[in-house]
Amino acid sequence: MALRARVLYDFTSENPGEVSVKENEVLTLHSEKDIEGWLEGTNSKGQRGLFPASYVEILRSDPTPSPSSSSSNNNTPAVGSIPFPPPVTQQPPPQHQQQLYQQTSPGSDEDWDDDWDDSSTVADEPVGGRYNDFEGNGHFRLSTSGTSRGNAQQAKSSATVSRNLNRFSTFVKSGGEAFVLGEASGFVKDGDKLCVVMGQCGPEWQENPYPFTCGIDDPTKQTKFKGMKSYMSYKLTPTHTQNQVNRRYKHFDWLYTRLVEKFPVISVPHIPEKQATGRFEEDFISKRRKGLIWWMNHMTSHPVLARCDVFQHFLTCSSTDEKAWKQGKRKAEKDEMVGANFFLTISTPPAPLDFQEVESKIDGFKTFTKRMDDSTLQLNATANEFARKQIGGFKKEYQKMGMSFKVLSQAFEMDQQSYSTGLNQAISFTGDAYESIGEYFAEQPSKDLDPIMDLLALYQGHLTNYPDIIHVQKGALTKVKESQKHVEEGKMDGAQAEGINNRCNIISCATLAEIQHFHTIRVRDFKMQMQHYLQQQIGFFQKITGKLEEALQKYDDA
């Protein structure tokens, strides 16, 4: 009998090979097995193609387990065991983007030198504007060339606790589910070990015993192929080696992809947006450099990210030793300790966490991030508008005053009275002073508001990371609850449940440590940036005052 599925949410095909399906439509499936989250089937119109597995529920002909029963303990997909929000648009849910980390497959060394910096078109630009880099490489496409490691791990699953069939779920994609269910395995080297320790405010990452920072100098324009192609090269100087290395934006991008793939519950700072046109314009170069400096600061400040091999390779491998670079690159791309296996590297404080307390903390943090997101968006919009006004209207008003004073002094110069020369010159100087003040207003935002907005952009990137991080922790907690129920019902033995419990503890420790780190750098960064902003503002108003005092003095002899 044909395998059928009922459509839960509308899906509109966007690419060749996909098929559009409507809610409640019944489809004929060609196979129950999804391919990287996609199922193949024929819709009621007879159109054949792919659609997201999570958008449908499989209808079985044998009536034994009702599809709505989530307590089934066989391998039947338990839709809803992890809450999955219905999509607000007809697009696949946002988590879908994450798939790209895995899709960015370890490229051959040959295509590494593809100069996308030059061949990139506007279509390559980030779609969503601020920090939506994921979408930069185009829509997710089905790939037949091997499954990613994350899924490969999950494929081994044979646990009693039901697995989530939603392949778009971050919990699944991140490897969080596989790890909780005890499916992750790998050899953890001593150097890979990560400690979560108990701090004053709860779990936190063990501090980096060898802290360092890394300077980024003004980039220089490099050319290759006899000047046919050109790109910007950034000079990085890490304090722990003091050796300068040259890196291009695409290297940052490659590193970022590796990091996101490797660390499921760590908020990897977003790298500044790509920009295809005007890449060599001074403003853009300066803006990107500032963005990279912020990014680097968050990288070196993070106890886990700062120490990881791929980042160290990026920072320390000589720019001229191409062989060493390619070796490190290949090693990073073949890293086994990614996704589910990452959690294996974490050691936790001896006392397990109280999950109820964890849940409450996570919920509080969720509320916090929502509020912080709203308020940073508002501050960003206000600062942007304020900068625009200062560059435009404020400058104009002060310069119009300046011009009017100048015109008055010019009229006064026609008075044929020698004793008024001093006054005329003083008024003329005042006019110049107001024109200068107009310029000061126009120049100021780049000194105080722009850094505020750079900071906000970085944090808005972090804030978009946290829903996924929280999702992984919540998924783990749900597994614990399910396992407890199963134990009560005698469907699972205590040891297995204990294992799930322990592994959820590891995920929870890592998540709380990451949240703690977020708060620490947030308080540090906002304090520093607010101080910087106020110092700049004070300097600005003092500069105006100085200019006006200079003008006032001119009247002494007038």
Add this chain to the structure above:
Amino acid sequence: MALRARVLYDFTSENPGEVSVKENEVLTLHSEKDIEGWLEGTNSKGQRGLFPASYVEILRSDPTPSPSSSSSNNNTPAVGSIPFPPPVTQQPPPQHQQQLYQQTSPGSDEDWDDDWDDSSTVADEPVGGRYNDFEGNGHFRLSTSGTSRGNAQQAKSSATVSRNLNRFSTFVKSGGEAFVLGEASGFVKDGDKLCVVMGQCGPEWQENPYPFTCGIDDPTKQTKFKGMKSYMSYKLTPTHTQNQVNRRYKHFDWLYTRLVEKFPVISVPHIPEKQATGRFEEDFISKRRKGLIWWMNHMTSHPVLARCDVFQHFLTCSSTDEKAWKQGKRKAEKDEMVGANFFLTISTPPAPLDFQEVESKIDGFKTFTKRMDDSTLQLNATANEFARKQIGGFKKEYQKMGMSFKVLSQAFEMDQQSYSTGLNQAISFTGDAYESIGEYFAEQPSKDLDPIMDLLALYQGHLTNYPDIIHVQKGALTKVKESQKHVEEGKMDGAQAEGINNRCNIISCATLAEIQHFHTIRVRDFKMQMQHYLQQQIGFFQKITGKLEEALQKYDDA
């Protein structure tokens, strides 16, 4: 045979009794004699009414002197002997307003107490906006009750040099023409004598040997008729008597009318505008008081105005001695030394002026006033817009920043992290600081831009006076040129021409002294006001800096 006139410029009737006439239309006149500048006649449509005498030329039936001949030495009107600009609009020329000074006839003491302050309606408000007080009492209307003294003087004329038939000419109205032609006569008391002395920059008014100033306190609201009527009373305290007197706006208005009537080539500062509605509103009271303070400053600074009887009466007569007040009032209104006779009171430096030099100085001043008028208008418009922006947009932008900081601090308060309390409070304080700075911006214009605009308004008043003053001097100079021609042609004896020369010298000395005074107070006022403006601006930016420094300190413990 009917007396006829050809229309030189279009005139559109605006009031009952007037008749519209078109250029080149031939009218039938009812009488050759004009009544205060108006002729009565019938137009080609058969409509009868009044029209300005200066808009027509009288056509005579006897062909002897051609109307276009300006060298005629009989009493035929020599149209064009004083250049008279054609009206740019169809309204009577602006000088027409001046006629009102004479029309404001010495009123009976009874109507003095008519409380126009209360019975005034919006129709009583100045028409033209800034400082066009003349029109406040309505359009010029023909009055049959006696001719004014100025015209009475001119009626005696029988000089050889032709008289200007343009009754709207300031030269005629001011009495300048009558004086130059030797028609003024009167007994000059010692106390009335005014000296023009030769200073470094040319003729100037002899300084007031008893300089004084006069304070104007906040006005108080007074009532009479058992509270049925109310008015504002200003407390004046002149420094030379130290006796406080109470004066109402209408007293200022009465004084102003007397001064304009009396002094033909002195720029009497305009009193602040009337305002019928909202007279008791704080803003208006404060604005008018400031205007009166400026006005008083210019009155007491003027060597001639400060000392004149009517002003002294106004400043020193006890507010409670009604009899003394009325006596002084009647005396001022019956003053003989007004208009043409005013020039009799002037004594000049021994050496007569070089009229060519005088003409060049006057022309230079004319150019100067035009430029100054343009530039003060521009500065006023800019300052007004700048004030509006600070009260509106600038305040809003700073307060929006403040609000966004507050919202951010509120979001941060939800972070459950005790160590961030200091930061949250500091950001909250910064928010408050920016809201305060927004207020500072909104409050500032009343402290610096408003005084600038008050000053500009006062000077714009002076600048509208000068075309008439210059016109009188130019008229006198033209008479000198005419007389020289007549002497050359043997139509006038040397002594008569010498008299005209001497009297033109007196007018020129007075005019140049007045111009010199204008420059002196202008340089003084603008220097003082620019200093005040800059001091206020410096204080303003220092206040902002102080607020920001206070905010910055909050981060020290954060």
